[in-house]
Amino acid sequence: MKLKVPSIAVLLIAVVVQVALANKASIYGIKPDIVIVALYALSITAGTGQGLLYGCIGGLLLDCLSGGMLGLFLSGYAIAGYIAGRIGKRLFNIGETANFGGILLLSVTQGVYTAAILSTLMDGYSFFGGLFRFALPQALYSALAGTAILWLFKKPVARRVPWLGKLRPRRRARLFR
Amino acid sequence: MFRFLAKYKSLLILAAIVFASLVWMTSQVRSPGRSSLLEKGVAAAAYPFVRAVDAFASTARGVWEGYIFMVGLARDNDRLTSDNGRLVLENTRLKEELARGRRLDALASLKETAASPSIPARVIGRDASSWFSSIWVSAGEGTGVRKNMPAIAPGGLVGKVVAPFGSSSRVMLVTDPASSVSCVLQRSRDTGILAGNGTALCSLRYVGRDADVKVGDMVVTSGLDGVFPADLPVGRVKKVSKESSGYFLDVRVAPSADLMHLEELLVIMYEPQARK
Numbered sequence: 222m223k224l225k226v227p228s229i230a231v232l233l234i235a236v237v238v239q240v241a242l243a244n245k246a247s248i249y250g251i252k253p254d255i256v257i258v259a260l261y262a263l264s265i266t267a268g269t270g271q272g273l274l275y276g277c278i279g280g281l282l283l284d285c286l287s288g289g290m291l292g293l294f295l296s297g298y299a300i301a302g303y304i305a306g307r308i309g310k311r312l313f314n315i316g317e318t319a320n321f322g323g324i325l326l327l328s329v330t331q332g333v334y335t336a337a338i339l340s341t342l343m344d345g346y347s348f349f350g351g352l353f354r355f356a357l358p359q360a361l362y363s364a365l366a367g368t369a370i371l372w373l374f375k376k377p378v379a380r381r382v383p384w385l386g387k388l389r390p391r392r393r394a395r396l397f398r
Numbered sequence: 399m400f401r402f403l404a405k406y407k408s409l410l411i412l413a414a415i416v417f418a419s420l421v422w423m424t425s426q427v428r429s430p431g432r433s434s435l436l437e438k439g440v441a442a443a444a445y446p447f448v449r450a451v452d453a454f455a456s457t458a459r460g461v462w463e464g465y466i467f468m469v470g471l472a473r474d475n476d477r478l479t480s481d482n483g484r485l486v487l488e489n490t491r492l493k494e495e496l497a498r499g500r501r502l503d504a505l506a507s508l509k510e511t512a513a514s515p516s517i518p519a520r521v522i523g524r525d526a527s528s529w530f531s532s533i534w535v536s537a538g539e540g541t542g543v544r545k546n547m548p549a550i551a552p553g554g555l556v557g558k559v560v561a562p563f564g565s566s567s568r569v570m571l572v573t574d575p576a577s578s579v580s581c582v583l584q585r586s587r588d589t590g591i592l593a594g595n596g597t598a599l600c601s602l603r604y605v606g607r608d609a610d611v612k613v614g615d616m617v618v619t620s621g622l623d624g625v626f627p628a629d630l631p632v633g634r635v636k637k638v639s640k641e642s643s644g645y646f647l648d649v650r651v652a653p654s655a656d657l658m659h660l661e662e663l664l665v666i667m668y669e670p671q672a673r674k
Binding site: 239285 | 426
């Protein structure tokens with residue numbers, strides 16, 4: 222598990238944007254989760270180990286800058302990072318549909334975990350209330366926003382890594398193991 | 399054995415992280431309200447960046463709303479010249495200044511009416527997640543902000559300081575699921591606990607079935623919780639329903655402060671007798 226400085230920088234930028242700007246794009250109190258989008262983008266090609274590590278870092282920063290309990294997002298995002306690393310091994314073609322599905326899956330997983338923990342530890346907190354009020358709308362919003370963001374960044378990234386597009390899918394998948 | 403460990407290394411680490419986090423969270427539930435050194439460190443490190451991004455976003459929004467949109471129109475309209483654009487920009491800036499001045503005026507008059515001295519603060523960030531309702535403000539321990547001090551805005555009660563850092567603080571809004579405020583209905587003097595649930599409306603809990611509650615009733619702080627001074631306006635009753643069973647009414651309250659668009663607030667340096 223090696224830490225990459227540019228990846229950590231992307232996570233830090235995502236956290237700062239999440240705190241300072243995400244609220245400006247909120248709809249009925251639901252804001253897009255920029256950190257999960259960044260986590261997906263970093264972990265999908267990095268494998269389970271690094272995905273786990275990126276999830277821990279992003280989650281811990283969010284824990285410190287949010288009103289919840291410390292450890293809640295750390296573990297939730299670690300799970301999301303691990304899953305992103307695993308599904309990355311199975312994806313041959315990372316396009317818009319895969320991005321939408323991937324971000325949706327990570328966000329729903331993290332949301333279900335958060336709702337479960339909150340309903341267990343907080344008095345009067347409803348699991349299904351949290352799930353339907355926050356987790357699912359936020360997952361959908363994040364998936365839509367994330368797919369758009371990744372689509373915007375797709376071309377510059379492809380231009381900087383020209384050999385990536387020429388590889389056969391199986392060879393490319395093997396590279397990310 | 400070693401092959402097994404090597405094969406499932408990541409999964410085992412994940413399981414250990416989840417277990418350790420559960421233990422950590424449980425310990426916080428048992429002794430809540432501590433702002434750790436880690437939180438303070440991250441907040442101190444992130445503060446300049448968040449503040450810079452917030453300032454940049456405010457400027458960009460002003461320029462976008464007041465200038466770029468106008469420039470777009472100017473393309474369709476030959477009469478608009480570069481002078482007009484400059485004037486529009488200046489006008490927008492002045493309007494922003496005027497709006498800001500009005501908000502500060504309202505805050506200043508609130509400061510004069512508040513019984514305890516208060517500290518003005520600017521909202522520089524919102525909670526990073528949708529699950530909790532807290533804001534990050536630009537006043538911290540350096541300016542005298544302490545934990546549990548109430549925060550108010552021209553509309554009414556905003557919440558309380560839960561984590562004061564060096565030059566910033568985190569304020570838990572009354573709509574946060576962990577927030578509870580002892581309140582009283584101004585007209586009937588029935589008491590209850592105002593609890594947030596993460597949405598725009600709060601619940602006024604433990605109001606008896608026979609209580610006299612009407613939609614539009616004003617809810618104010620009772621001062622009984624030892625955190626908030628008495629008689630601060632909190633909100634108005636939006637909905638009252640009586641369930642077929644149970645001892646209490648289901649009362650929903652809309653906070654009177656505009657928590658969604660909050661830009662400035664006052665932190666009241668209130669310390670009740672019990673805490674002194």
